[in-house]
Amino acid sequence: MTLSDAEWTAVQLSLRVATVAMLCSLPPALLTAMVLARGRFWGKSVLNGIVHMPLVLPPVVTGFVLLLLFGRRGPIGAFLADNFGIVFSFRWTGAALACAVMGFPLMVRSIRLSIEAVDRKLEDAAATLGAGPAWVFVTVTLPLILPGIIAGMILSFAKAMGEFGATITFVSNIPGETQTLSVAIYAFTQVPGGDAGAMRLAIISVIISMAALMLSEIFAAVAAKRSVAA
Amino acid sequence: MSLEVEARHRIGAFTIDAAFTSDGNVTALFGRSGSGKTSLINIIAGLLRPDVGRIVLDGDVIAHSRKRIFTPIHQRRFGYVFQEARLFPHLSVRGNLVYGRWFSGAQKSSSEFGRIVEMLGIGHLLDRRPSTLSGGERQRVAVGRALLASPRLLLMDEPLAALDEARKAEILPYLARLRDETRIPIVYVSHSVAEVAQLAERVIVIENGRVQASGDAAVILSQPAAVHAMDWREAGALLEGVVESHDSAHNLTVVRAGECLVRVPQLFAPPGHSVRLHIAARDVMLATARPEGISALNVFEGTVIDLSPAEKGSIDVRLRCGGNVILARITALSREALQLAPGKSIHAIVKTVALDHAA
Numbered sequence: 074m075t076l077s078d079a080e081w082t083a084v085q086l087s088l089r090v091a092t093v094a095m096l097c098s099l100p101p102a103l104l105t106a107m108v109l110a111r112g113r114f115w116g117k118s119v120l121n122g123i124v125h126m127p128l129v130l131p132p133v134v135t136g137f138v139l140l141l142l143f144g145r146r147g148p149i150g151a152f153l154a155d156n157f158g159i160v161f162s163f164r165w166t167g168a169a170l171a172c173a174v175m176g177f178p179l180m181v182r183s184i185r186l187s188i189e190a191v192d193r194k195l196e197d198a199a200a201t202l203g204a205g206p207a208w209v210f211v212t213v214t215l216p217l218i219l220p221g222i223i224a225g226m227i228l229s230f231a232k233a234m235g236e237f238g239a240t241i242t243f244v245s246n247i248p249g250e251t252q253t254l255s256v257a258i259y260a261f262t263q264v265p266g267g268d269a270g271a272m273r274l275a276i277i278s279v280i281i282s283m284a285a286l287m288l289s290e291i292f293a294a295v296a297a298k299r300s301v302a303a
Numbered sequence: 304m305s306l307e308v309e310a311r312h313r314i315g316a317f318t319i320d321a322a323f324t325s326d327g328n329v330t331a332l333f334g335r336s337g338s339g340k341t342s343l344i345n346i347i348a349g350l351l352r353p354d355v356g357r358i359v360l361d362g363d364v365i366a367h368s369r370k371r372i373f374t375p376i377h378q379r380r381f382g383y384v385f386q387e388a389r390l391f392p393h394l395s396v397r398g399n400l401v402y403g404r405w406f407s408g409a410q411k412s413s414s415e416f417g418r419i420v421e422m423l424g425i426g427h428l429l430d431r432r433p434s435t436l437s438g439g440e441r442q443r444v445a446v447g448r449a450l451l452a453s454p455r456l457l458l459m460d461e462p463l464a465a466l467d468e469a470r471k472a473e474i475l476p477y478l479a480r481l482r483d484e485t486r487i488p489i490v491y492v493s494h495s496v497a498e499v500a501q502l503a504e505r506v507i508v509i510e511n512g513r514v515q516a517s518g519d520a521a522v523i524l525s526q527p528a529a530v531h532a533m534d535w536r537e538a539g540a541l542l543e544g545v546v547e548s549h550d551s552a553h554n555l556t557v558v559r560a561g562e563c564l565v566r567v568p569q570l571f572a573p574p575g576h577s578v579r580l581h582i583a584a585r586d587v588m589l590a591t592a593r594p595e596g597i598s599a600l601n602v603f604e605g606t607v608i609d610l611s612p613a614e615k616g617s618i619d620v621r622l623r624c625g626g627n628v629i630l631a632r633i634t635a636l637s638r639e640a641l642q643l644a645p646g647k648s649i650h651a652i653v654k655t656v657a658l659d660h661a662a
Contacts, residue, residue, distance in 0.1 A: 194389055197350055200376040201383035202452045203406030208377075212402070216393040 076273060082249050083257035084277055090165060090253055091233035094172035095226050098180055102225065106184035127239075128178040136242025139171055143243075167244035168251045172236045176229030183228055187221020188214070223292045231285040234278065254278050304488035306330065306360050306456070310346045312353035319343060319353070319512035325490075327505030329482050331520070332492045333529065334509035340492045343509065344458050347490060348383050349376035360456060377406065382454030382487070386461045388441035390433035396444050397429040403452025416451065422484060423447045423477055439470035443477060450485065457489045463498060471498075478502055496537045500524060500581045521579065525621075525628040538619065539583035540630040546576045555600075561626025565653075566600040584619055587631035588652040591641055601653040605629065609645050610638065622651055629653075 076084070109121055127135050143150040143161045153159040161167035191214055199209045237255040244251040246260060258274045261267035309322040319339045332340045345351040347358060349366070352373065358365040365374050382403075390399050400416070420426050423443045433441060442462055449457060462478075463471045475498065482489060482502060493499050499506060499520065506523040508515040516523050523529050524541040533539075544560035549569065556570040558578060565580060572578060594602065605624030612618075613635045620631045620643060629651050633643075643649070 192389075194385070194387075195391060197376075198383070198385065198389040199391070199402070201348060201350075201379075201381060201458075202403035202448065203377050203380065204402075205375070205377045205406075208406065212405075213391060213393075 076277075077270070079248060080257065080270060080274060083252055083254055083274065086165060086168075086249070086252065087234055087254035090169045090172055091230050093166075093169040094176060094233040095180075095230045097169070098173040098177050098229060099222070099226060102177060102180040102229075103184055103222065106181045106188055109181070110185045110188035124181050125178045127175050132175065132236070132238025133242050135174060136171060136239035139167075139174065139239065139243045143167070143170065161244070163244050163247060163251060165244075165250055168240050168253055169233075171239040171243045172233035173229075175236050175239050176232035179228040179232055180225035183225030184218065184221050187218040187224075190221075191217050220292045220295050224289045227285050227289040227292070231282055231289075234281055234285070304328065304361060304456075306358075306488065306490070308343070308347060308356075308358055310343065310353040310356040310358075312342065312346065312351070312356070314342065317512060319346075321509065321512060321514045323507045323514050323517050325505045325507070325517075327488075327503070328486075329489045329491055329503045330505045330507065331499040331503035332490065332507050332509055333494070333499050333503075334515075335494055335533075338494075338509045339512035340494075340509050341460055342512075344460050344490060344492050347456075348381050348458055349374065349379050350383075380407070380453070380455045382449030382452055382457045384442070384445050384449050384457070384459040384462045386464050388433070388438075388445040390436075390441055390444060390448070392433055394433075395429070396425065396431050396433065396436070399433065399444060399448050400429075400451055402448060407453045419447050419450050422480055437470070438466050439473050442466065442470075442474055446477070446481065450481075450487070454487060457487050458492075459489060460492045461494070463495070464493075475501060494533075496524065496533050496539065496541075496581060500541050500579050525630070537583060538630065538632070539581055539586070540628055542580040542582065542627050542629075544578055544580055546570060546572050546574050546578060548574060561624075563601075563603050563625040563627055582629060582653055584630040584632035586653060587629060589620065589622075589631050589633055589637070589641065589643070590650045590652060591647075593650055594652060597652065599652045599654045603627075603629065603651045603653070605649055605651055607643055607645050607647045607649055610643060622649060624651055 105120075105124060109117065109124070140162070141147050145151065145154065145160070145162050150161055153161070159166070161170050195217070196209050196213055199213045204212060235255055236253070237259065240251065240253060241256055241259070246252050246256050252260065254274055254277070258271050258278070261271035261274065305324065305326045307324045310319055312319045317339065319342055321339070321343055332343060334340050342351060346353045346356060353368065355368050357367045364370070364372055365379055366372055391402065394402065400420070420429070423446060425440065425443050425447060428436060428440055428444065433444070436444065446462070463474055466474070479502060491499070491502055503520045505518065506520045506529065507517040508523060508529045516526055516529060521541050521543045542560040542565070544558040544565065547557040547559045547564065549556050551569070554569045555566050556568070558565045558567055558570075558580060560580065567580065570578060588599070603624035605622040608621040608623055608628070610618055610620050617632050617634050618638050620633060622629045622631060631651055
């Protein structure tokens with residue numbers, strides 16, 4: 074099975090988009106999960122609803138909202154382009170943004186569950202041993218939730234590899250720039266004689282998804298083993 | 304060391320309103336479960352912020368609600384050994400032990416580490432994971448972890464409560480060594496008379512969130528307030544004595560307590576060594592005449608001090624025997640049969656094997 078240059082480009086672009094989406098959504102996802110798991114404030118359920126929005130909305134709607142907000146003339150898009158030179162519309166960065174937004178609720182859920190499973194008494198114990206709040210987080214909380222973080226990252230990565238609706242709505246289908254794996258498969262199915270190409274890419278996407286899923290299972294097992302309280 | 308604690312705090316319908324000072328090396332907060340001991344020790348640790356409170360250690364104001372002083376937990380340097388060991392599951396035993404060292408500032412010499420590991424007998428566990436340890440081993444590691452953070456004060460909240468009798472017996476000697484070998488003052492929460500009798504110098508009796516009595520262990524533990532706070536089955540008296548002689552042929556030791564000579568199962572302490580004996584009230588029988596032909600070895604002459612009101616059909620009788628106060632638990636029927644009243648002279652009979660000795 075050999076891939077054409079165009080197909081290779083789509084695979085490489087997908088991997089890059091998914092990796093960037095996963096890494097960039099990690100810090101805000103960790104913060105959001107921490108706030109949702111530990112915070113007590115008015116409007117928490119509203120925040121929870123907003124975070125989960127991309128999970129329940131049709132992806133096309135998410136893509137459309139991104140277009141309105143982050144497009145060249147959108148309020149956020151125009152601000153970022155004018156002040157920082159960051160452009161999302163019709164760029165691979167826009168595909169990464171769409172994938173990050175779609176994978177965000179999955180990552181937050183996974184991390185939030187692992188934070189809620191942490192025995193807070195261990196954090197108290199660390200404090201009595203002289204660790205301030207930041208150190209408690211780094212030396213106790215973070216290691217204990219690490220399997221949850223990794224599982225969340227893998228879920229977000231897998232989601233990004235398969236993202237289609239929001240991506241094509243937001244950044245369209247530009248080969249080499251925004252044509253990710255899923256979009257390329259869709260494009261192949263739209264032209265006569267494209268079945269073979271679609272099949273090759275489909276097999277690759279199955280392999281990548283399975284690998285991600287198995288990795289996430291392994292980390293879930295590690296997490297279960299670690300959380301055996303002492 | 305001098306510790307002053309004053310705290311008022313509401314938790315739902317329960318109110319803690321306690322104040323005490325202690326200058327003892329080991330201070331026990333003693334009371335039944337639910338009496339507010341743990342809340343009080345959490346207030347000392349800083350885990351619980353009281354509505355109103357003041358904590359002063361050796362003249363250092365740690366917390367003072369009126370002056371808005373509240374030293375955060377991690378800056379207090381109060382070691383805390385919890386009821387459950389709370390070891391970090393993601394670290395090895397060694398990692399747990401050195402955890403506090405990162406934050407204590409002072410670089411501990413490796414000899415200090417070795418000395419504490421040796422004292423607690425945990426040298427062979429260093430590379431294990433906490434989840435593979437037995438309950439007693441975990442608790443010893445937890446004690447070591449707290450000590451290696453070089454605390455100014457060591458708080459222990461029923462460190463033996465989650466363990467079975469055999470494990471308790473395994474750890475108690477380590478705690479006694481800890482008291483004798485380190486100069487770190489200890490606040491020890493417990494509802495067990497045996498533990499308090501063995502370890503504490505000062506006892507604060509807590510009931511319903513209030514201090515009922517406080518003072519020297521031997522004095523306090525024989526007072527009605529303390530007896531009331533004891534577990535009903537465990538209630539008894541504490542005798543201070545000195546080892547007089549050993550009868551190795553019969554595996555017995557004679558202890559002089561006041562004017563009484565008490566025969567106890569053999570102790571491994573040299574003559575002249577001071578010991579504490581705990582005599583549970585349920586192990587003491589009373590007779591109006593000196594009994595003869597009886598297997599119990601300890602028969603003491605004494606007089607009745609007072610009688611408690613009947614509880615569950617039984618009565619605690621306090622006796623004065625040769626300078627000691629002994630407690631006997633008898634049925635209400637026996638009191639009537641023997642016509643017991645304060646001032647009556649009486650014989651107290653204690654089976655030798657019933658004596659709990661506390662070193």
